Amino acid sequence: MNNKILNEANKLIKEDGLYNTFINDIKLYKTQSFCPRGPLIYDVCLVLVLQGTKIGYLKNNTFTYNNKKYLVVPTTLPFECETIASKQEPYICMLISINKELMYEIIDLIGNQKKNKKYELAVFSDDVTLEIEDITYRLLKTLQNKQDSEILGTNLLKELFYRVAKSKNACFLYNMFLNDKNEAKIARSIRYIHKNYNEKLDLNNLAKKVDMSISSYHNYFKKSTSYTPLQYIKNIRLNKAKELLLKNYQVNDCAYEIGYESVSQFSRDFKSYFGKPPKEIKSL
The missing domain is CATH 1.10.10.60 (Homeodomain-like)
Incomplete structure (x- = not known):
């Protein structure tokens, strides 16, 4: 994520904490404190890190997600996480609930396609592309205005979920919306x-x-x-x-x-x- 994205995020979040936004499916989170590895539950979400680093642990699997890698949890999972943050570089992220109706629509439009079967875990991380950076920036701009959020929010999320569904590691996410899989x-x-x-x-x-x-x-x-x-x-x-x-x-x-x-x-x-x-x- 680039500096202009971080600048827009800082307009919306001043202090540490979890923030609701004008789009119900999006929350913003900020912390300046290091959080050691500990258990938590992620529930059907996409995590876009704008600054800082988080490390997720699922048995023998490790996921590092930061401003170059996002995390997707397509189904509810008990997990362990460590947050790398400081006053000089707070951890800032967007927590986006995956809208199932939008995903069904997207998968239906994409049609049947082969995915990378190397990644069969429900949870996966993937690269933040230039397209995803662009959508993130537009989402943060939109979140600053209630009317903009109400009118533009759904289409922006649809565009974002489409990019995620097309990513190389999205096998579980893609197939969970095909009922026979x-x-x-x-x-x-x-x-x-x-x-x-x-x-x-x-x-x-x-x-x-x-x-x-x-x-x-x-x-x-x-x-x-x-x-x-x-x-x-x-x-x-x-x-x-x-x-x-x-x-x-x-x-x-x-x-x-x-x-x-x-x-x-x-x-x-x-x-x-x-x-x-x-x-x-x-x-x-």
Whole structure:
């Protein structure tokens, strides 16, 4: 991203924090503080970094995204991230929710095309092209005016999503909008898990719901997310638990609320995942 983009961003964000904009699907974020590696959840989004660097970790996979590389998370993923930022060079980014209706329209217009099968993970990074830089600049200019945002926003996002869908690493993103593809089936299953994470979820029923064999479902789920289905469910539950604890839930109530039958097992899993027991959540 070039300096004129950064200048436009700084007109919209003065202090550290997360900012809503006149376009509902776009938020701006700024921090001057280094943030060490820790767990979080990304939910169906595109991250355009305007300044600074973020490093994402998904099991053995590492993604560095900065003003030369953007990050796409086409489905909800538990993840670990480290933010490189300072007062001299704050981390500034645009968080853009991926509008599914626009993506369906774009994929339909693009038609069937081969993608780079080397990148089969759901999450991917790719190069910021001159076209994407140009769209980013126009988006930031548009966000400074409510009427401009209302009238021009949808078409600008459509143009941006088109460029991302055409990128060389967008295999999962592209295929998840083709309903007969395994990527689409895994994405549907992930949405189901998120709606029903506190219920008893077994591999057989999850595979059956998306019309896959147990072995195919297990293998493709792990290939796409780096987690087995059961690992994924546990990580989602633990992230939900953190949200509840921050709302002052008691540890016992929290464990049962997210689907654990044993409070002691919940506490062990929570400490293993976050590095601290649930009772110390306020200090995370």
